[in-house]
Amino acid sequence: MKAGLFIATALLYAIACVLYLFLLTRGSNSAQRVPGTVFVAALGAHLAFLLLEAPAPGELPLADIAQVLSVSSFGIGIAFLLASYRFDVTILGAFVAPLSLMLFLASGLGSSYAPVPPKVQSVMLTLHIAANVVGLIAFALAFVAGVAYMVQEGLLRRRQLGGVFQRLPSLDVLDTMGLRTVLVGFPLLTFGMITGTFWLLRSGGSEFYVSQALGLVAWAIFAGVIVLRVAAGWQGRKAALGTMMGFLFTLLVLAGYALRAAGGNA
Secondary structure (H helix, E strand, O other): OHHHHHHHHHHHHHHHHHHHHHHHHOOOHHHOHHHHHHHHHHHHHHHHHHHHHOOOOOOOOOOOHHHHHHHHHHHHHHHHHHHHHHHOOHHHHHHHHHHHHHHHHHHHHHHHOOOOOHHHOOHHHHHHHHHHHHHHHHHHHHHHHHHHHHHHHHHHHOOOOOOHHHHOOOHHHHHHHHHHHHHHHHHHHHHHHHHHHHHHHHOOOOOOOHHHHHHHHHHHHHHHHHHHHHHOOOOHHHHHHHHHHHHHHHHHHHHHHHHHHOOOOO
8 A cells, every 4th residue: 555655646646846946837816726736635645644753653754765755845845835825926837846856756766765773763873864854855845945936037148028027926935935944944954963963972873974075064054044044135146046056955965864874984
């Protein structure tokens, strides 16, 4: 049953990707409900899959990196739906749906990922994982806003003011969305790094992995974006590029954990 739900969820996400892309490039505002409905159906199937993965009723499946990827994929979709009501950015599903699909498919490699050993499980570890997951979700929305900003600005520079340009949100809306989501994600990333260090020391660990180094780089990039926005008046293109780079390093952190859990040297 789990395998069937996984395939169904992935197919629904893929169909939503195609429909959102068609809406962005060739569709009309009157057709917005179709890809949105399919995306909600994908989230429903994904929720059912997560319920099967849960170790106990009411508990999130966060026992290994594969489950973290799956929960992050679902959370990004839910956060996007909430953001759509606040910012009216439904069309950004063309960027969100592929991201959710990518993370969900990555979680399907979970058979090779080792679960967290019971002896190192603790409340601190749970808080660490939860903070990082919610921070990842916020940064994912900031990344999507940044990508859309770059596309919109490129169209404006080339004076292509029809089609995709008209369907994407304004530059001001995208910049505001990017800033607010980074401001949500950064404290969570900071908390996640602090609790991760505390948990590592408490568990007797002393090794410094590549994933931790990449996490520090991501933290420094996001900190720089926030400081430069406030101190130097960074807006628009520079802020979008910085946000996109920070999120890519965050994805590399996840890749590092996945490789290490699978027996790599990350």
